[in-house]
Amino acid sequence: MVIGIIGNSLVLTAVSRFKSLQTVANAFIVNLAIADLLVCFDLVPYFISIFAEYSPSMDTMCTFVLIFAHSSIGCSIFTLASIAVNRFVLISSPRKYYRIIFRRKIVIVWIGLLWITAIVISVVPPFVFNIGKLTYDPIHHWCRSPANYKTSELYDKVLIYGFIPVPLAITIVCYVGIFLRLFLHNQAMQKHSRQSPESLTERYFTFWRFISTPNGLVFNRRDNESYRRNISITKNMFYVLCAYLICCFPLTICSQVYRVCPIDRLARHIVSFNSAIIPIIYGVNHPQFRQAYIKMLKCETTS
Numbered sequence: 001m002v003i004g005i006i007g008n009s010l011v012l013t014a015v016s017r018f019k020s021l022q023t024v025a026n027a028f029i030v031n032l033a034i035a036d037l038l039v040c041f042d043l044v045p046y047f048i049s050i051f052a053e054y055s056p057s058m059d060t061m062c063t064f065v066l067i068f069a070h071s072s073i074g075c076s077i078f079t080l081a082s083i084a085v086n087r088f089v090l091i092s093s094p095r096k097y098y099r100i101i102f103r104r105k106i107v108i109v110w111i112g113l114l115w116i117t118a119i120v121i122s123v124v125p126p127f128v129f130n131i132g133k134l135t136y137d138p139i140h141h142w143c144r145s146p147a148n149y150k151t152s153e154l155y156d157k158v159l160i161y162g163f164i165p166v167p168l169a170i171t172i173v174c175y176v177g178i179f180l181r182l183f184l185h186n187q188a189m190q191k192h193s194r195q196s197p198e199s200l201t202e203r204y205f206t207f208w209r210f211i212s213t214p215n216g217l218v219f220n221r222r223d224n225e226s227y228r229r230n231i232s233i234t235k236n237m238f239y240v241l242c243a244y245l246i247c248c249f250p251l252t253i254c255s256q257v258y259r260v261c262p263i264d265r266l267a268r269h270i271v272s273f274n275s276a277i278i279p280i281i282y283g284v285n286h287p288q289f290r291q292a293y294i295k296m297l298k299c300e301t302t303s
Contacts, residue, residue: 003276003279003280004036004037004039004040004273004275004276004279005037005040005041006279007276007278007279007280008033008034008036008037008040008275008278008279009037010279010293010296011029011030011033011279011289012030012033012034012037013296014289014292014293014296015029015030017292017296018292018295020288020292021288021289021292024102024103024104024107025086025090025102027107027108027111028079028082028083028086028107028111029083031075031079031111031114032076032079032080032083032278033278033279035072035073035075035076035079036072036076036274036275036278036279037275038068038069038072039069039072039073039076039275040275040276041068042065042068042069042072045061045062045065045143048061054136054138054141058136058143059135059136061136061143062134062135062136062143062144063134063135065143066122066134066143066144066145067119067122067123067134069143070118070121070122070159071115071118071119071122071123072118073118073163073271074117074118074121074122074159074162074163075114075115075118076244076274076275077163077164077167077168077244077248078114078117078118078163078167079111079114080167080171080237080240080241080244081166081167081168081170081171081174082110082111082114083237083240084170084171084174084175084237084241085170085174086102087174087175087178087233087234087237088174088175088177088178089101089102090234091178091181091182091231091234092177092178092181118163121158121159121162121163122159125155125158126145126155130151131151131154131155131158132145132149132151132152132154132155132156132158133145133146133149133151133152133155164248168245171241175238175241178234182231232285232286232287233286233287233288235285236281236285236286239281239285240278240281243274243277243278243281244274244278247270247271247273247274247277248271248274250266250267250270254267
């Protein structure tokens, strides 16, 4: 929890201090950090509900905690899918299409819709259709829809099917599309190199320019460096996705196999632990955030 709060706060601080990170694409990363930060803060009342004795006020506390927790986790998953779409369009389409789709106003509305969708999936079933109950569970002694409530199992399935399948499918399609794009153009690059011999350096830069220039090859070192950086960022976001899938896997499988998951509490903590992993991945693999973290540690001026 502490690592997650510190790590996600570093992400937000880095973006606020360094203009080079204040891009439209990084708006999704900022949104992911905010959602994960809320998840980390939600863990505090979770622990209180586990160890404290029951009182009527805990029902109200758990209602707000569960709304924030479910909405934040759902928005995180939706944001990861949005990042995958962003990287797919950037890598696989001409730059002009990317600029049209990911304009600042569109991204702001996009992020707002992610939160609205996550909140609707979390709140509407229990408050409108009486599916599940956002309160204190006296059996498991913590905040969740009570195991003995008649529609608690259905509410868990609503959350799982509402948050995971569609975003996961979109994400998989986007990353598969990116890798196929790179593979096919690598094959085309090898064919081109056999027909037109050139130095190893020229081949390297030609390849990175070629993957995003379907109308022909252009030797532009600055553009090739930019595309190489975009590929590195895309790989980093794929690592983030893998971490999220690994953390969500136990709860998803357990909820589908068992009526009452025997490791429910542990599985939910593993999902929350993902919020602490993502900032670490940024610091290790994301080139721009890594440089920003180093400058922050050295107390260097903003840039």
